[in-house]
Amino acid sequence: MKFALFFLAEYAHMITGSALLVCLFLGGWEPIPFVSVFHEGSWLSNLIGYNSWLAALIKFHVVWGKVALMLVLYMVVRWTLPRFRFDQLMQMAWRWLVPVGMVMVLVAGLMAALNLRIDPADGLFSGHNYLTLLAHLVANGVVLAAILWILSRSRTPVTGREGNLPPVDVRPAAG
Template identity: 40%
Template sequence: MVVLIGIIMGCVAYAILLERKVCAWLQDRVGPNRAGPLGLLQPMADGVKFLLKEDFTPGTVDRPLFFLAPCIAFTVAMIGFAVIPWGGLVDLGGPEPVRVQVASVDIGLLYILAVGAMGVYGLVLAGWSSNNKFSFYGGMRAAAQMLSYEIPMGLAILVVVLTTGQVRLENIVEYQMQSTWNVLLHPLAFLILLVTAFAETNRLPFDLAESEQELIGGYHTEYSSMKMALFFLGEYAHLITVSAFMATLFFGGWELFPFSTRLGWGWLDWIYKSQTFPAALCQFAIVFGKVVVFILFFMWVRWTLVRPRFDQLMRFAWNGLVPAGIALVILTSLLLYKNAAESIWSPLCNAAVFAAAVLRFYVSSPVITGRQAHMPPINGSPTRRFE
Protein backbone atom coordinates (compact mmCIF):
# COMPACT_ATOMS: atom_id res chain seq x y z
CA MET A 1 0.00 0.00 0.00
CA VAL A 2 2.88 2.37 0.77
CA VAL A 3 4.37 1.71 -2.66
CA LEU A 4 0.99 2.33 -4.31
CA ILE A 5 0.57 5.63 -2.44
CA GLY A 6 3.98 6.75 -3.69
CA ILE A 7 3.08 5.82 -7.26
CA ILE A 8 -0.27 7.59 -6.99
CA MET A 9 1.28 10.77 -5.60
CA GLY A 10 3.80 10.81 -8.43
CA CYS A 11 1.05 10.25 -11.00
CA VAL A 12 -1.07 13.01 -9.44
CA ALA A 13 1.82 15.48 -9.53
CA TYR A 14 2.56 14.83 -13.17
CA ALA A 15 -1.14 14.69 -14.08
CA ILE A 16 -1.28 18.35 -13.03
CA LEU A 17 1.72 19.09 -15.25
CA LEU A 18 0.11 17.13 -18.09
CA GLU A 19 -3.06 19.19 -17.79
CA ARG A 20 -1.09 22.41 -18.01
CA LYS A 21 0.74 21.10 -21.07
CA VAL A 22 -2.52 19.99 -22.72
CA CYS A 23 -4.05 23.38 -21.99
CA ALA A 24 -1.04 25.11 -23.52
CA TRP A 25 -1.21 22.90 -26.61
CA LEU A 26 -4.92 23.60 -27.12
CA GLN A 27 -4.31 27.33 -26.70
CA ASP A 28 -1.23 27.36 -28.96
CA ARG A 29 1.17 28.04 -26.10
CA VAL A 30 4.30 26.32 -24.78
CA GLY A 31 3.30 25.72 -21.17
CA PRO A 32 5.64 25.26 -18.19
CA ASN A 33 9.21 24.96 -19.52
CA ARG A 34 11.47 26.70 -16.99
CA ALA A 35 11.70 24.29 -14.05
CA GLY A 36 14.05 21.58 -15.30
CA PRO A 37 14.32 20.18 -18.83
CA LEU A 38 11.04 20.65 -20.70
CA GLY A 39 9.45 21.73 -17.41
CA LEU A 40 9.59 18.21 -15.92
CA LEU A 41 10.51 19.57 -12.48
CA GLN A 42 7.49 21.88 -12.38
CA PRO A 43 5.49 19.60 -9.98
CA MET A 44 8.32 19.80 -7.43
CA ALA A 45 8.47 23.58 -7.84
CA ASP A 46 4.71 23.79 -7.27
CA GLY A 47 5.00 21.61 -4.16
CA VAL A 48 7.72 23.82 -2.70
CA LYS A 49 5.62 26.88 -3.52
CA PHE A 50 2.62 25.50 -1.62
CA LEU A 51 4.81 24.57 1.35
CA LEU A 52 6.26 28.08 1.56
CA LYS A 53 2.93 29.87 1.16
CA GLU A 54 1.47 31.55 4.23
CA ASP A 55 -0.98 29.18 5.93
CA PHE A 56 -3.61 31.78 6.73
CA THR A 57 -6.72 30.76 8.67
CA PRO A 58 -9.55 33.34 8.97
CA GLY A 59 -10.67 34.04 12.50
CA THR A 60 -14.36 33.35 11.81
CA VAL A 61 -14.03 29.75 10.63
CA ASP A 62 -14.95 26.61 12.55
CA ARG A 63 -11.35 25.50 13.02
CA PRO A 64 -11.79 21.73 13.66
CA LEU A 65 -14.03 21.23 10.63
CA PHE A 66 -12.01 23.72 8.58
CA PHE A 67 -8.87 21.61 9.02
CA LEU A 68 -10.71 18.29 8.73
CA ALA A 69 -12.39 19.01 5.37
CA PRO A 70 -9.28 18.91 3.10
CA CYS A 71 -8.04 15.79 4.89
CA ILE A 72 -11.34 14.02 4.15
CA ALA A 73 -11.31 15.11 0.50
CA PHE A 74 -7.75 13.85 0.02
CA THR A 75 -8.09 10.60 1.99
CA VAL A 76 -11.32 9.52 0.32
CA ALA A 77 -9.78 10.03 -3.12
CA MET A 78 -6.75 7.93 -2.17
CA ILE A 79 -8.45 4.91 -0.61
CA GLY A 80 -10.46 4.22 -3.75
CA PHE A 81 -7.31 2.81 -5.39
CA ALA A 82 -7.25 -0.14 -2.99
CA VAL A 83 -9.67 -2.33 -4.97
CA ILE A 84 -8.59 -1.40 -8.52
CA PRO A 85 -7.01 -4.47 -10.21
CA TRP A 86 -3.93 -3.51 -12.22
CA GLY A 87 -3.29 -7.05 -13.42
CA GLY A 88 -3.97 -10.71 -12.82
CA LEU A 89 -2.03 -13.17 -10.69
CA VAL A 90 1.76 -12.98 -10.30
CA ASP A 91 4.05 -15.54 -8.68
CA LEU A 92 6.53 -13.80 -6.37
CA GLY A 93 7.94 -16.98 -4.89
CA GLY A 94 5.47 -17.20 -2.02
CA PRO A 95 3.16 -20.06 -1.08
CA GLU A 96 0.59 -18.91 -3.66
CA PRO A 97 0.32 -16.26 -6.39
CA VAL A 98 -0.81 -12.76 -5.46
CA ARG A 99 -2.91 -10.26 -7.36
CA VAL A 100 -1.63 -6.95 -8.69
CA GLN A 101 -4.07 -5.27 -6.36
CA VAL A 102 -3.95 -3.88 -2.83
CA ALA A 103 -7.13 -5.59 -1.63
CA SER A 104 -9.27 -8.16 -3.42
CA VAL A 105 -12.64 -7.29 -1.90
CA ASP A 106 -15.75 -9.39 -2.49
CA ILE A 107 -17.84 -6.23 -2.85
CA GLY A 108 -15.38 -4.12 -4.83
CA LEU A 109 -18.09 -2.30 -6.79
CA LEU A 110 -20.00 -1.37 -3.63
CA TYR A 111 -16.74 -0.24 -2.05
CA ILE A 112 -16.09 2.15 -4.95
CA LEU A 113 -19.63 3.56 -4.70
CA ALA A 114 -19.37 3.98 -0.92
CA VAL A 115 -15.99 5.69 -1.09
CA GLY A 116 -17.18 7.99 -3.87
CA ALA A 117 -20.22 8.99 -1.83
CA MET A 118 -18.00 9.89 1.14
CA GLY A 119 -16.19 12.51 -0.93
CA VAL A 120 -19.10 14.93 -0.60
CA TYR A 121 -18.47 15.26 3.14
CA GLY A 122 -15.16 17.01 2.60
CA LEU A 123 -16.67 19.57 0.22
CA VAL A 124 -19.74 20.26 2.37
CA LEU A 125 -17.66 20.64 5.52
CA ALA A 126 -15.28 22.98 3.70
CA GLY A 127 -18.17 25.20 2.61
CA TRP A 128 -19.91 25.13 5.99
CA SER A 129 -16.87 25.66 8.21
CA SER A 130 -15.50 28.58 6.16
CA ASN A 131 -18.32 30.86 7.38
CA ASN A 132 -18.35 32.47 3.94
CA LYS A 133 -21.42 32.74 1.75
CA PHE A 134 -19.53 31.90 -1.44
CA SER A 135 -17.97 28.84 0.19
CA PHE A 136 -21.36 27.82 1.58
CA TYR A 137 -23.02 28.10 -1.83
CA GLY A 138 -20.20 26.04 -3.34
CA GLY A 139 -20.59 23.34 -0.71
CA MET A 140 -24.34 23.14 -1.24
CA ARG A 141 -23.87 22.95 -4.99
CA ALA A 142 -21.32 20.17 -4.59
CA ALA A 143 -23.69 18.20 -2.34
CA ALA A 144 -26.69 18.54 -4.67
CA GLN A 145 -24.63 17.75 -7.75
CA MET A 146 -22.81 14.71 -6.40
CA LEU A 147 -25.89 13.18 -4.76
CA SER A 148 -27.97 13.68 -7.91
CA TYR A 149 -25.42 12.15 -10.26
CA GLU A 150 -24.71 9.17 -8.01
CA ILE A 151 -28.16 7.79 -8.91
CA PRO A 152 -27.52 7.39 -12.67
CA MET A 153 -23.98 6.23 -11.86
CA GLY A 154 -25.38 3.44 -9.70
CA LEU A 155 -27.86 2.49 -12.43
CA ALA A 156 -25.10 2.27 -15.04
CA ILE A 157 -23.02 0.08 -12.73
CA LEU A 158 -26.09 -2.07 -12.01
CA VAL A 159 -26.35 -2.85 -15.73
CA VAL A 160 -22.82 -4.28 -15.62
CA VAL A 161 -23.61 -6.27 -12.46
CA LEU A 162 -26.71 -7.75 -14.09
CA THR A 163 -24.78 -8.72 -17.22
CA THR A 164 -21.70 -10.21 -15.57
CA GLY A 165 -23.24 -11.45 -12.31
CA GLN A 166 -20.14 -10.21 -10.47
CA VAL A 167 -19.30 -7.42 -8.02
CA ARG A 168 -15.58 -8.18 -7.74
CA LEU A 169 -13.69 -5.98 -10.17
CA GLU A 170 -11.13 -8.64 -11.13
CA ASN A 171 -13.93 -11.11 -11.89
CA ILE A 172 -15.61 -8.52 -14.13
CA VAL A 173 -12.34 -8.19 -16.07
CA GLU A 174 -12.06 -11.96 -16.47
CA TYR A 175 -15.69 -12.12 -17.63
CA GLN A 176 -14.96 -9.56 -20.35
CA MET A 177 -11.89 -11.50 -21.46
CA GLN A 178 -14.02 -14.62 -21.91
CA SER A 179 -16.94 -12.77 -23.55
CA THR A 180 -16.53 -9.21 -24.84
CA TRP A 181 -16.03 -5.73 -23.46
CA ASN A 182 -19.02 -4.24 -21.70
CA VAL A 183 -18.70 -1.03 -23.70
CA LEU A 184 -19.69 -3.00 -26.82
CA LEU A 185 -22.72 -4.53 -25.12
CA HIS A 186 -23.83 -1.44 -23.20
CA PRO A 187 -22.47 1.73 -24.82
CA LEU A 188 -25.19 3.88 -23.24
CA ALA A 189 -24.33 2.60 -19.76
CA PHE A 190 -20.72 3.60 -20.37
CA LEU A 191 -21.82 7.01 -21.64
CA ILE A 192 -23.92 7.55 -18.50
CA LEU A 193 -21.01 6.54 -16.28
CA LEU A 194 -18.67 8.84 -18.20
CA VAL A 195 -20.98 11.84 -17.81
CA THR A 196 -21.52 11.18 -14.11
CA ALA A 197 -17.75 10.87 -13.67
CA PHE A 198 -17.39 14.51 -14.71
CA ALA A 199 -19.92 15.50 -12.06
CA GLU A 200 -18.42 13.27 -9.36
CA THR A 201 -14.92 14.67 -9.90
CA ASN A 202 -16.12 18.30 -10.20
CA ARG A 203 -14.45 18.66 -13.57
CA LEU A 204 -15.45 21.11 -16.26
CA PRO A 205 -18.08 21.45 -17.60
CA PHE A 206 -19.58 20.30 -14.27
CA ASP A 207 -17.43 22.34 -11.88
CA LEU A 208 -20.20 24.68 -10.77
CA ALA A 209 -19.26 24.14 -7.11
CA GLU A 210 -16.15 26.26 -7.68
CA SER A 211 -17.01 28.42 -10.69
CA GLU A 212 -14.84 31.52 -10.49
CA GLN A 213 -17.29 33.87 -12.19
CA GLU A 214 -20.01 33.20 -9.61
CA LEU A 215 -18.43 31.92 -6.38
CA ILE A 216 -14.81 33.20 -6.49
CA GLY A 217 -13.32 29.83 -5.52
CA GLY A 218 -16.35 27.96 -4.22
CA TYR A 219 -15.89 25.76 -1.20
CA HIS A 220 -12.10 26.39 -1.04
CA THR A 221 -12.29 30.19 -1.21
CA GLU A 222 -10.86 30.62 2.31
CA TYR A 223 -8.15 27.96 1.95
CA SER A 224 -4.47 28.56 1.27
CA SER A 225 -1.10 26.81 1.35
CA MET A 226 -1.09 23.02 1.79
CA LYS A 227 -4.75 22.86 2.83
CA MET A 228 -5.70 24.12 -0.61
CA ALA A 229 -3.14 21.78 -2.19
CA LEU A 230 -4.88 18.81 -0.55
CA PHE A 231 -8.08 19.68 -2.43
CA PHE A 232 -6.22 19.74 -5.74
CA LEU A 233 -4.37 16.51 -4.98
CA GLY A 234 -7.66 14.86 -4.03
CA GLU A 235 -9.32 16.04 -7.25
CA TYR A 236 -6.63 14.58 -9.49
CA ALA A 237 -6.37 11.38 -7.42
CA HIS A 238 -10.13 10.97 -7.83
CA LEU A 239 -9.72 11.57 -11.56
CA ILE A 240 -7.18 8.75 -11.82
CA THR A 241 -9.37 6.44 -9.72
CA VAL A 242 -12.44 7.08 -11.89
CA SER A 243 -10.41 6.53 -15.07
CA ALA A 244 -9.07 3.21 -13.78
CA PHE A 245 -12.57 2.21 -12.68
CA MET A 246 -14.04 2.84 -16.14
CA ALA A 247 -11.16 1.00 -17.81
CA THR A 248 -11.82 -1.97 -15.54
CA LEU A 249 -15.60 -1.95 -15.79
CA PHE A 250 -16.11 -1.36 -19.52
CA PHE A 251 -12.79 -1.75 -21.35
CA GLY A 252 -11.55 -5.14 -20.27
CA GLY A 253 -8.97 -4.12 -17.69
CA TRP A 254 -5.66 -5.68 -18.75
CA GLU A 255 -7.03 -7.15 -22.02
CA LEU A 256 -5.31 -5.34 -24.89
CA PHE A 257 -8.30 -5.25 -27.25
CA PRO A 258 -11.67 -7.06 -27.54
CA PHE A 259 -11.72 -10.76 -28.44
CA SER A 260 -7.91 -10.93 -28.19
CA THR A 261 -8.05 -14.08 -26.04
CA ARG A 262 -9.65 -15.98 -28.95
CA LEU A 263 -6.90 -15.23 -31.48
CA GLY A 264 -4.46 -17.79 -30.13
CA TRP A 265 -1.46 -15.46 -30.44
CA GLY A 266 1.37 -16.75 -28.30
CA TRP A 267 2.59 -13.44 -26.93
CA LEU A 268 -0.94 -12.42 -25.91
CA ASP A 269 -1.52 -15.76 -24.20
CA TRP A 270 1.76 -15.25 -22.35
CA ILE A 271 0.63 -11.81 -21.11
CA TYR A 272 -2.79 -13.03 -20.01
CA LYS A 273 -1.97 -16.47 -18.58
CA SER A 274 1.62 -16.32 -17.42
CA GLN A 275 2.08 -15.52 -13.74
CA THR A 276 5.58 -14.13 -14.17
CA PHE A 277 6.63 -10.66 -13.11
CA PRO A 278 7.28 -9.40 -16.70
CA ALA A 279 3.77 -10.48 -17.71
CA ALA A 280 2.35 -8.62 -14.70
CA LEU A 281 4.26 -5.51 -15.82
CA CYS A 282 2.70 -5.83 -19.28
CA GLN A 283 -0.77 -6.13 -17.76
CA PHE A 284 -0.11 -3.07 -15.60
CA ALA A 285 1.09 -1.15 -18.67
CA ILE A 286 -2.11 -2.01 -20.56
CA VAL A 287 -4.35 -0.76 -17.73
CA PHE A 288 -2.17 2.30 -17.22
CA GLY A 289 -2.34 3.15 -20.93
CA LYS A 290 -6.15 3.05 -20.84
CA VAL A 291 -6.13 5.27 -17.74
CA VAL A 292 -3.90 7.82 -19.51
CA VAL A 293 -6.30 7.90 -22.49
CA PHE A 294 -9.23 8.63 -20.17
CA ILE A 295 -7.28 11.35 -18.35
CA LEU A 296 -6.39 13.02 -21.66
CA PHE A 297 -10.07 12.89 -22.63
CA PHE A 298 -11.07 14.56 -19.36
CA MET A 299 -8.50 17.29 -19.96
CA TRP A 300 -9.57 17.81 -23.56
CA VAL A 301 -13.21 18.21 -22.52
CA ARG A 302 -12.23 20.73 -19.84
CA TRP A 303 -10.78 23.12 -22.39
CA THR A 304 -13.42 22.48 -25.06
CA LEU A 305 -16.94 22.62 -23.58
CA VAL A 306 -18.61 25.52 -21.81
CA ARG A 307 -20.06 25.42 -18.31
CA PRO A 308 -23.89 25.08 -18.09
CA ARG A 309 -26.09 26.75 -15.51
CA PHE A 310 -26.74 24.88 -12.30
CA ASP A 311 -30.43 24.33 -13.05
CA GLN A 312 -29.47 22.90 -16.45
CA LEU A 313 -27.02 20.57 -14.75
CA MET A 314 -29.65 19.24 -12.35
CA ARG A 315 -32.32 18.99 -15.05
CA PHE A 316 -29.94 16.95 -17.20
CA ALA A 317 -29.50 14.46 -14.35
CA TRP A 318 -33.15 14.05 -13.39
CA ASN A 319 -34.80 14.46 -16.81
CA GLY A 320 -32.15 12.74 -18.90
CA LEU A 321 -29.77 10.38 -17.14
CA VAL A 322 -32.02 8.92 -14.44
CA PRO A 323 -34.89 7.86 -16.79
CA ALA A 324 -32.36 6.48 -19.27
CA GLY A 325 -30.62 4.51 -16.53
CA ILE A 326 -33.89 3.04 -15.23
CA ALA A 327 -35.00 2.04 -18.73
CA LEU A 328 -31.61 0.47 -19.39
CA VAL A 329 -31.78 -1.61 -16.20
CA ILE A 330 -35.28 -2.84 -17.11
CA LEU A 331 -34.32 -3.79 -20.67
CA THR A 332 -31.14 -5.52 -19.50
CA SER A 333 -33.18 -7.56 -17.03
CA LEU A 334 -35.58 -8.59 -19.80
CA LEU A 335 -32.68 -9.59 -22.05
CA LEU A 336 -31.21 -11.69 -19.25
CA TYR A 337 -34.58 -13.38 -18.80
CA LYS A 338 -34.58 -14.22 -22.52
CA ASN A 339 -30.87 -15.29 -22.44
CA ALA A 340 -30.04 -12.55 -24.94
CA ALA A 341 -27.87 -10.26 -22.80
CA GLU A 342 -24.78 -10.89 -24.98
CA SER A 343 -26.55 -10.72 -28.34
CA ILE A 344 -26.96 -7.88 -30.81
CA TRP A 345 -30.18 -6.97 -29.00
CA SER A 346 -28.19 -5.46 -26.15
CA PRO A 347 -26.57 -2.58 -28.12
CA LEU A 348 -29.83 -2.13 -30.06
CA CYS A 349 -31.73 -1.64 -26.80
CA ASN A 350 -29.07 0.84 -25.72
CA ALA A 351 -29.57 2.79 -28.94
CA ALA A 352 -33.36 2.78 -28.49
CA VAL A 353 -33.09 4.05 -24.91
CA PHE A 354 -30.67 6.76 -26.02
CA ALA A 355 -33.07 7.96 -28.73
CA ALA A 356 -36.00 7.95 -26.29
CA ALA A 357 -33.97 9.86 -23.66
CA VAL A 358 -32.97 12.54 -26.17
CA LEU A 359 -36.60 12.90 -27.30
CA ARG A 360 -37.89 13.14 -23.73
CA PHE A 361 -35.26 15.69 -22.79
CA TYR A 362 -36.21 17.79 -25.80
CA VAL A 363 -39.95 17.60 -25.06
CA SER A 364 -39.45 18.43 -21.38
CA SER A 365 -37.32 21.50 -22.13
CA PRO A 366 -39.27 24.47 -20.76
CA VAL A 367 -40.36 27.61 -22.52
CA ILE A 368 -37.86 30.49 -22.33
CA THR A 369 -37.73 31.58 -18.69
CA GLY A 370 -36.64 34.68 -16.84
CA ARG A 371 -37.15 38.19 -18.14
CA GLN A 372 -37.64 37.03 -21.74
CA ALA A 373 -40.62 34.86 -20.81
CA HIS A 374 -42.74 37.93 -20.11
CA MET A 375 -41.84 39.77 -23.31
CA PRO A 376 -44.42 39.87 -26.13
CA PRO A 377 -44.03 37.17 -28.80
CA ILE A 378 -42.36 37.99 -32.09
CA ASN A 379 -44.83 38.02 -34.99
CA GLY A 380 -47.45 36.46 -32.74
CA SER A 381 -45.61 33.13 -32.25
CA PRO A 382 -43.65 32.39 -29.06
CA THR A 383 -40.28 30.71 -29.42
CA ARG A 384 -39.27 27.43 -27.80
CA ARG A 385 -35.68 26.46 -27.28
CA PHE A 386 -33.34 24.83 -24.81
CA GLU A 387 -32.35 26.97 -21.88
Protein backbone atom coordinates in the same frame (compact mmCIF):
# COMPACT_ATOMS: atom_id res chain seq x y z
CA MET B 1 -1.13 24.86 1.38
CA LYS B 2 -4.86 24.12 1.62
CA PHE B 3 -5.31 25.44 -1.90
CA ALA B 4 -2.65 23.07 -3.24
CA LEU B 5 -4.14 20.11 -1.35
CA PHE B 6 -7.51 20.82 -2.96
CA PHE B 7 -6.03 20.46 -6.45
CA LEU B 8 -3.97 17.45 -5.37
CA ALA B 9 -7.17 15.78 -4.20
CA GLU B 10 -8.85 16.64 -7.50
CA TYR B 11 -6.06 15.01 -9.52
CA ALA B 12 -6.01 12.01 -7.17
CA HIS B 13 -9.74 11.65 -7.84
CA MET B 14 -9.14 11.79 -11.59
CA ILE B 15 -6.41 9.12 -11.41
CA THR B 16 -8.47 6.85 -9.17
CA GLY B 17 -11.57 7.24 -11.34
CA SER B 18 -9.60 6.55 -14.51
CA ALA B 19 -7.94 3.47 -12.99
CA LEU B 20 -11.32 2.14 -11.87
CA LEU B 21 -12.79 2.79 -15.32
CA VAL B 22 -9.89 0.96 -16.97
CA CYS B 23 -10.21 -2.04 -14.66
CA LEU B 24 -14.00 -2.31 -14.91
CA PHE B 25 -14.82 -1.31 -18.48
CA LEU B 26 -11.69 -1.23 -20.63
CA GLY B 27 -10.29 -4.71 -20.07
CA GLY B 28 -7.64 -3.96 -17.44
CA TRP B 29 -4.28 -5.33 -18.54
CA GLU B 30 -5.53 -6.74 -21.84
CA PRO B 31 -4.22 -4.60 -24.73
CA ILE B 32 -7.51 -4.98 -26.61
CA PRO B 33 -10.54 -4.73 -24.29
CA PHE B 34 -12.29 -8.07 -23.70
CA VAL B 35 -10.00 -10.02 -26.04
CA SER B 36 -7.78 -12.20 -23.90
CA VAL B 37 -4.19 -12.02 -25.12
CA PHE B 38 -2.50 -13.03 -21.86
CA HIS B 39 -4.12 -16.43 -21.20
CA GLU B 40 -2.18 -19.68 -20.90
CA GLY B 41 -1.44 -21.18 -24.28
CA SER B 42 -1.73 -17.94 -26.24
CA TRP B 43 1.04 -16.93 -28.62
CA LEU B 44 2.09 -14.06 -26.37
CA SER B 45 2.28 -16.14 -23.20
CA ASN B 46 4.22 -18.81 -25.10
CA LEU B 47 6.61 -16.13 -26.36
CA ILE B 48 7.35 -14.32 -23.10
CA GLY B 49 5.98 -16.73 -20.48
CA TYR B 50 2.62 -16.60 -18.73
CA ASN B 51 3.95 -15.70 -15.28
CA SER B 52 7.23 -14.07 -16.23
CA TRP B 53 8.42 -10.67 -15.07
CA LEU B 54 8.26 -9.44 -18.67
CA ALA B 55 4.56 -10.33 -18.91
CA ALA B 56 3.92 -8.50 -15.63
CA LEU B 57 5.84 -5.48 -16.89
CA ILE B 58 3.85 -5.42 -20.15
CA LYS B 59 0.54 -5.73 -18.26
CA PHE B 60 1.58 -2.94 -15.88
CA HIS B 61 2.38 -0.61 -18.77
CA VAL B 62 -0.82 -1.49 -20.62
CA VAL B 63 -2.92 -0.59 -17.56
CA TRP B 64 -1.12 2.68 -16.90
CA GLY B 65 -1.15 3.56 -20.60
CA LYS B 66 -4.93 3.19 -20.61
CA VAL B 67 -5.14 5.24 -17.40
CA ALA B 68 -3.03 7.98 -19.02
CA LEU B 69 -5.30 7.99 -22.09
CA MET B 70 -8.36 8.28 -19.85
CA LEU B 71 -6.72 11.18 -18.00
CA VAL B 72 -6.08 12.95 -21.31
CA LEU B 73 -9.71 12.36 -22.35
CA TYR B 74 -10.86 13.57 -18.92
CA MET B 75 -8.87 16.79 -19.28
CA VAL B 76 -9.92 17.43 -22.88
CA VAL B 77 -13.58 17.10 -21.92
CA ARG B 78 -13.09 19.43 -18.96
CA TRP B 79 -11.26 22.00 -21.08
CA THR B 80 -13.71 22.03 -23.98
CA LEU B 81 -17.20 21.65 -22.51
CA PRO B 82 -18.86 24.43 -20.54
CA ARG B 83 -19.37 23.92 -16.85
CA PHE B 84 -22.88 23.45 -15.54
CA ARG B 85 -24.20 24.82 -12.29
CA PHE B 86 -25.44 22.32 -9.74
CA ASP B 87 -29.06 23.37 -10.19
CA GLN B 88 -28.75 22.76 -13.95
CA LEU B 89 -27.24 19.33 -13.33
CA MET B 90 -29.99 18.39 -10.87
CA GLN B 91 -32.67 19.61 -13.27
CA MET B 92 -31.18 17.54 -16.10
CA ALA B 93 -30.87 14.51 -13.83
CA TRP B 94 -34.46 14.59 -12.61
CA ARG B 95 -36.00 15.51 -15.97
CA TRP B 96 -33.98 13.22 -18.25
CA LEU B 97 -31.37 10.94 -16.72
CA VAL B 98 -33.49 9.28 -14.01
CA PRO B 99 -36.42 8.51 -16.38
CA VAL B 100 -34.03 7.25 -19.07
CA GLY B 101 -32.29 5.09 -16.46
CA MET B 102 -35.66 3.63 -15.44
CA VAL B 103 -36.49 2.87 -19.07
CA MET B 104 -33.10 1.17 -19.52
CA VAL B 105 -33.72 -0.97 -16.40
CA LEU B 106 -37.09 -2.00 -17.86
CA VAL B 107 -35.46 -2.83 -21.22
CA ALA B 108 -32.78 -4.90 -19.48
CA GLY B 109 -35.47 -6.71 -17.46
CA LEU B 110 -37.44 -7.40 -20.63
CA MET B 111 -34.35 -8.79 -22.33
CA ALA B 112 -33.68 -11.03 -19.32
CA ALA B 113 -37.33 -12.17 -19.28
CA LEU B 114 -37.05 -13.08 -22.96
CA ASN B 115 -33.96 -15.14 -22.01
CA LEU B 116 -31.69 -13.00 -24.16
CA ARG B 117 -28.61 -13.45 -22.00
CA ILE B 118 -24.98 -13.70 -22.96
CA ASP B 119 -23.40 -17.03 -22.09
CA PRO B 120 -19.73 -16.50 -21.23
CA ALA B 121 -18.94 -20.17 -21.86
CA ASP B 122 -19.80 -19.82 -25.56
CA GLY B 123 -17.50 -16.88 -26.24
CA LEU B 124 -18.55 -13.31 -26.90
CA PHE B 125 -19.11 -13.54 -30.66
CA SER B 126 -20.54 -17.05 -30.99
CA GLY B 127 -23.84 -17.57 -32.78
CA HIS B 128 -26.28 -17.22 -29.87
CA ASN B 129 -24.28 -14.49 -28.15
CA TYR B 130 -23.94 -12.57 -31.41
CA LEU B 131 -27.72 -12.52 -31.90
CA THR B 132 -28.19 -11.54 -28.25
CA LEU B 133 -25.74 -8.66 -28.62
CA LEU B 134 -27.56 -7.59 -31.77
CA ALA B 135 -30.92 -7.68 -29.94
CA HIS B 136 -29.50 -5.56 -27.11
CA LEU B 137 -28.06 -3.11 -29.63
CA VAL B 138 -31.43 -2.80 -31.38
CA ALA B 139 -33.24 -2.28 -28.04
CA ASN B 140 -30.78 0.43 -27.00
CA GLY B 141 -31.11 2.04 -30.44
CA VAL B 142 -34.90 2.15 -30.08
CA VAL B 143 -34.58 3.82 -26.66
CA LEU B 144 -32.06 6.33 -28.08
CA ALA B 145 -34.32 7.09 -31.06
CA ALA B 146 -37.28 7.66 -28.72
CA ILE B 147 -35.24 10.01 -26.54
CA LEU B 148 -33.99 11.98 -29.55
CA TRP B 149 -37.54 12.22 -30.92
CA ILE B 150 -38.85 13.52 -27.58
CA LEU B 151 -36.00 16.04 -27.38
CA SER B 152 -36.65 17.23 -30.94
CA ARG B 153 -40.31 17.88 -30.08
CA SER B 154 -39.33 20.22 -27.24
CA ARG B 155 -40.56 23.76 -27.83
CA THR B 156 -38.43 25.54 -25.25
CA PRO B 157 -35.16 26.89 -26.64
CA VAL B 158 -32.01 25.85 -24.83
CA THR B 159 -30.14 29.06 -24.04
CA GLY B 160 -28.51 28.38 -20.69
CA ARG B 161 -30.24 31.43 -19.19
CA GLU B 162 -32.87 31.58 -16.50
CA GLY B 163 -36.09 33.13 -17.74
CA ASN B 164 -37.87 33.59 -14.43
CA LEU B 165 -35.31 35.56 -12.44
CA PRO B 166 -36.47 38.70 -10.60
CA PRO B 167 -35.26 42.05 -11.93
CA VAL B 168 -32.10 43.48 -10.41
CA ASP B 169 -32.34 46.98 -8.97
CA VAL B 170 -29.10 48.79 -9.81
CA ARG B 171 -28.67 52.24 -8.31
CA PRO B 172 -26.12 54.64 -9.73
CA ALA B 173 -23.01 55.21 -7.67
CA ALA B 174 -22.84 58.36 -5.61
CA GLY B 175 -20.43 60.91 -6.79
